Amino acid sequence: xxxxxxxxxxxxxxxxxxxxxxxxxxxxxxxxxxxxxxxxxxxxxxxxxxxxxxxxxxxxxxxxxxxxxxxxxx
Numbered sequence: 001x002x003x004x005x006x007x008x009x010x011x012x013x014x015x016x017x018x019x020x021x022x023x024x025x026x027x028x029x030x031x032x033x034x035x036x037x038x039x040x041x042x043x044x045x046x047x048x049x050x051x052x053x054x055x056x057x058x059x060x061x062x063x064x065x066x067x068x069x070x071x072x073x074x
Contacts (some may be wrong), residue, residue, distance in 0.1 A: 050061035
């Protein structure tokens with residue numbers, strides 16, 4: 001979590017740049033990035049499927065489907 005910076009007894013909130021640096025650092029330390037390509041037009045179809053399923057994003061939908069498959073294997 002981004003901490004509050006105390007400077008001469010005054011509470012200073014991190015700048016937008018500091019916040020972005022923190023977020024990027026957190027992503028690098030806690031997540032892996034997976035990129036893949038799909039045929040033209042398929043992304044829209046996949047997004048519509050994710051929307052119909054109620055997923056908050058296409059990434060969340062893909063991740064949930066993969067996690068389901070992993071549970072089936074174990």
